Amino acid sequence: xxxxxxxxxxxxxxxxxxxxxxxxxxxxxxxxxxxxxxxxxxxxxxxxxxxxxxxxxxxxxxxxxxxxxxxxxxxxxxxxxxxxxxxxxxxxxxxxxxxxxxxxxxxxxxxxxxxxxxxxxxxxxxxxxxxxxxxxxxxxxxxxxxxxxxxxxxxxxxxxxxxxxxxxxxx
Numbered sequence: 001x002x003x004x005x006x007x008x009x010x011x012x013x014x015x016x017x018x019x020x021x022x023x024x025x026x027x028x029x030x031x032x033x034x035x036x037x038x039x040x041x042x043x044x045x046x047x048x049x050x051x052x053x054x055x056x057x058x059x060x061x062x063x064x065x066x067x068x069x070x071x072x073x074x075x076x077x078x079x080x081x082x083x084x085x086x087x088x089x090x091x092x093x094x095x096x097x098x099x100x101x102x103x104x105x106x107x108x109x110x111x112x113x114x115x116x117x118x119x120x121x122x123x124x125x126x127x128x129x130x131x132x133x134x135x136x137x138x139x140x141x142x143x144x145x146x147x148x149x150x151x152x153x154x155x156x157x158x159x160x161x162x163x164x165x166x167x168x169x170x171x
Contacts, residue, residue, distance in 0.1 A: 003051045003140055005038035006148050010139040011050070018062060018130040032138045034153045041151075043068045046133055055140045061133045072128030079117040090118060095125070 003009055010032035015025040027033055035041040037051070045067025053059055065071055088096075094110040108120040146155035 001054055003037060003053060003137075006143045007037050008034055008139075008141050008143050008147065008153050009037060009050065009137065010034045012136045012138055014134045016132045016134075017126075018132050024126070024131075034139075036143050036147055036151060036153060039151045043131075045131075046135075050135070050137070053135075053137045055137050058134075058136045061135060063131045063133065065128050065130050068129070068131050069124040069126045070128075072123050076122040077111065077119055078122065079119050082113065082116055082118055085113075085118050096120070 012028055012032055013026065014023055014028055016023055033042075035047075037047065041047075043063060045063035046061060048067070049059075049061045049063070088094075090110055090113050092110060092112060096108050096110065098106055098108060100106040106122070107124065108122055109125065110118060111121045112119040143153075144155065147153060149155075
């Protein structure tokens with residue numbers, strides 16, 4: 001039976017960039033990634049293709065950049081006063097975490113710096129990349145009314161994969 005909205009899905013996955021052999025992320029041998037369908041908790045391209053699977057299914061799912069972390073935006077850069085990074089050992093490529101306008105966690109990457117400014121890139125590190133997920137659907141069940149209301153696996157206690165941190169479609 002296919003996966004539908006408001007179900008709790010548990011998956012095991014390995015993530016690579018299409019055409020590359022390096023594993024970017026994986027939860028194999030760890031706790032499953034659990035999320036509630038229809039709550040935008042994982043990248044849309046992965047969730048839509050998972051809807052065609054059932055418990056026990058294994059699949060390689062290719063997700064285009066536009067349906068993952070979006071295309072790379074060449075305008076998503078900012079020059080910030082260096083004093084905002086006081087105490088940090090800055091290096092090009094250094095990932096940093098901050099807070100977005102709505103309180104969400106955002107990741108930026110240091111692209112360059114001078115004595116006065118730091119150029120940061122707001123693009124997600126996987127923006128512009130087509131992704132290949134090798135997934136196994138471990139469990140599918142209907143979400144409880146509390147889970148549907150709270151949007152979190154386990155209800156108010158949390159435990160789901162939100163879009164503000166974590167793996168597999170999470171920042």
